[in-house]
Amino acid sequence: MQVSRRTFTQHLITTSAIAAAPAAVLKADDPPNDDKPGPPGADAKSTAPVDLVLELVKRFYPKNLDEAKLGQIRGQIEHHMSRSRVLSAIPLTNADEPATVFAAWRADK
Amino acid sequence: MGTISSLQMPLPPDTAWASLTTLGRRLRAKRFTAVELAEFFLDRVERHGKRLNAIVTVSDDLALRQAAEADRELAAGRDRGPLHGIPYGAKDLLATAGVPTSWGAAPLKDQMFDEDATVVHRLREAGAVLVAKLAMVEIAGGLGYDQANASFTGPGLNPWDITAWSGGSSSGSGSAVGAGVVPFAIGSETWGSIMTPAGYCGITGLRPTYGRVSRHGAMALSWSLDKLGPMTRTAADAGLVLATIAGPDPADPSASTRGYEYPAQDPLVPPFRLATLKGATDGVQPAVRENFEASLDEFRPHATITEIDLPELPFGTVASTIIDCELASAFEGLVTSGDIWEMSAPEDRIGAHAALFIPAKDYINALRIRRKIQLAMDALLAPLDAIVVPSLSTVASPLDGDFASYHARWGGGVSIGGAENAAGIPAISVPNGFGERGLPTGLKFVGRAFEENRLLAIAEKYQELTDWHQKRPKGWE
Numbered sequence: 001m002q003v004s005r006r007t008f009t010q011h012l013i014t015t016s017a018i019a020a021a022p023a024a025v026l027k028a029d030d031p032p033n034d035d036k037p038g039p040p041g042a043d044a045k046s047t048a049p050v051d052l053v054l055e056l057v058k059r060f061y062p063k064n065l066d067e068a069k070l071g072q073i074r075g076q077i078e079h080h081m082s083r084s085r086v087l088s089a090i091p092l093t094n095a096d097e098p099a100t101v102f103a104a105w106r107a108d109k
Numbered sequence: 110m111g112t113i114s115s116l117q118m119p120l121p122p123d124t125a126w127a128s129l130t131t132l133g134r135r136l137r138a139k140r141f142t143a144v145e146l147a148e149f150f151l152d153r154v155e156r157h158g159k160r161l162n163a164i165v166t167v168s169d170d171l172a173l174r175q176a177a178e179a180d181r182e183l184a185a186g187r188d189r190g191p192l193h194g195i196p197y198g199a200k201d202l203l204a205t206a207g208v209p210t211s212w213g214a215a216p217l218k219d220q221m222f223d224e225d226a227t228v229v230h231r232l233r234e235a236g237a238v239l240v241a242k243l244a245m246v247e248i249a250g251g252l253g254y255d256q257a258n259a260s261f262t263g264p265g266l267n268p269w270d271i272t273a274w275s276g277g278s279s280s281g282s283g284s285a286v287g288a289g290v291v292p293f294a295i296g297s298e299t300w301g302s303i304m305t306p307a308g309y310c311g312i313t314g315l316r317p318t319y320g321r322v323s324r325h326g327a328m329a330l331s332w333s334l335d336k337l338g339p340m341t342r343t344a345a346d347a348g349l350v351l352a353t354i355a356g357p358d359p360a361d362p363s364a365s366t367r368g369y370e371y372p373a374q375d376p377l378v379p380p381f382r383l384a385t386l387k388g389a390t391d392g393v394q395p396a397v398r399e400n401f402e403a404s405l406d407e408f409r410p411h412a413t414i415t416e417i418d419l420p421e422l423p424f425g426t427v428a429s430t431i432i433d434c435e436l437a438s439a440f441e442g443l444v445t446s447g448d449i450w451e452m453s454a455p456e457d458r459i460g461a462h463a464a465l466f467i468p469a470k471d472y473i474n475a476l477r478i479r480r481k482i483q484l485a486m487d488a489l490l491a492p493l494d495a496i497v498v499p500s501l502s503t504v505a506s507p508l509d510g511d512f513a514s515y516h517a518r519w520g521g522g523v524s525i526g527g528a529e530n531a532a533g534i535p536a537i538s539v540p541n542g543f544g545e546r547g548l549p550t551g552l553k554f555v556g557r558a559f560e561e562n563r564l565l566a567i568a569e570k571y572q573e574l575t576d577w578h579q580k581r582p583k584g585w586e
Binding site: 021053056057060061063064065069072073074076077079080083084086087088090092096097098099100101103 | 250253276277278298300301302304305333362363422423426427429430433444445447450456458459460462463464465466467468471473474475476477478479480481483
């Protein structure tokens with residue numbers, strides 16, 4: 001089953017864990033994700049990347065996870081994968097360093 | 110903790126709405142003592158703050174001790190400055206020795222720390238008096254809440270209409286200042302958590318440049334995006350508070366060594382160089398747009414106003430990826446311990462699971478693109494004093510229902526929020542009128558890194574031209 005653009009956009013808003021003020025008040029700039037496999041929990045034996053990651057969640061953190069919750073988590077994984085494609089689409093050269101500052105440390109300096 | 114309900118209240122009601130400067134002047138003129146001022150606000154915390162779900166813990170014993178010390182020092186000729194003897198509230202993610210710090214989360218409601226956060230320490234050193242720890246969305250909203258009822262203290266209520274939300278995640282800070290429960294509060298923002306409650310509650314909220322204020326002792330949601338800032342009734346008050354809490358801190362490697370002082374020695378004067386953002390009023394509520402345009406009209410005699418485009422970069426994607434990855438690291442323990450299942454909002458109970466498996470390369474790529482965002486935003490802002498936009502696309506949402514449904518109709522236009530927070534640049538929100546259901550709307554100024562004083566000068570000018578910041582919600586006398 002194909003997830004519609006509108007449905008997925010709504011899903012993005014409702015499942016995104018983007019912190020602080022609520023996602024719906026803020027604005028996500030992620031594109032819609034029309035090329036994803038089926039709906040949450042559709043095929044437990046799927047080898048789609050989203051289901052493989054979902055399987056990792058189930059294996060590492062199995063506590064209290066029922067089908068409904070797994071469906072929500074699956075939606076979030078889809079959202080993260082959508083973001084991943086946006087990030088990968090930005091051209092980066094080898095000289096594009098991360099915006100982090102690391103310094104060697106001495107307590108007496 | 111003792112009761113203060115039977116105390117006499119000799120202070121006039123307008124004390125609740127007075128500026129920090131006015132309170133300080135009256136204190137030094139012996140119109141009241143610091144203890145009387147603390148008792149006055151402790152009474153408001155009990156009568157109004159709790160009704161708004163704005164209070165986690167009333168620190169009355171501590172407050173009365175600090176106030177008594179403030180009185181003793183003033184009598185002895187020691188004056189610690191503009192916040193000496195002034196009560197305040199702190200968002201409950203700031204560590205306070207001897208007072209619980211819950212982070213808004215039920216499983217952590219009895220959490221204690223041995224030392225004060227640097228911000229709390231600096232306010233104590235400035236003579237300020239902590240009267241309450243203020244309510245907040247659980248884990249500062251990092252788990253993806255989609256409703257107002259996302260804290261063990263209940264939904265934050267808006268002082269202008271208690272059937273509306275106060276905004277989050279600094280819910281109590283917004284509503285307590287808005288209702289005159291405290292003269293000022295400290296809030297925090299990772300993405301939107303000062304701007305949203307400031308806009309919804311009709312107060313002034315200043316989100317400083319990342320690194321301007323030490324985060325030591327504050328709950329870390331996202332180490333590289335968290336900022337602490339003042340929530341006040343006026344821009345001038347925000348400047349006074351920022352000057353107290355800003356500055357380098359060996360305990361926080363991200364704290365900038367740049368100095369900060371307020372008032373500025375060389376303040377920005379009109380004409381200001383302002384820019385609006387193309388598309389920023391598309392899809393906002395009509396009153397939000399009307400109030401924004403009226404605000405621009407107020408500025409036209411005092412500013413040049415141009416229109417600009419945001420650069421084409423995935424601001425929200427970068428900010429949300431970084432936040433999700435850092436919160437996954439910070440809060441994996443909530444998942445492994447099972448404490449996550451005690452969160453108030455059902456969606457917060459599952460919110461961290463997927464984030465634990467975001468590939469490291471996505472985080473690194475987000476940080477690489479973040480650098481591009483920093484450069485692009487600085488270039489955009491370099492010829493300007495500020496970008497001016499509506500603070501939010503709507504007035505406060507109703508308490509009932511989910512946010513997504515409410516915002517489906519008024520999703521807003523081009524948003525600068527992700528860019529601001531990804532770049533770590535400052536912003537200030539001031540009230541600029543009222544919209545649907547009589548709820549406040551806000552005006553936001555966004556500036557170049559470490560240019561808080563430019564933003565304050567512009568906001569102060571706006572508050573000189575208008576009186577929206579002096580409006581008071583009814584029912585909180």
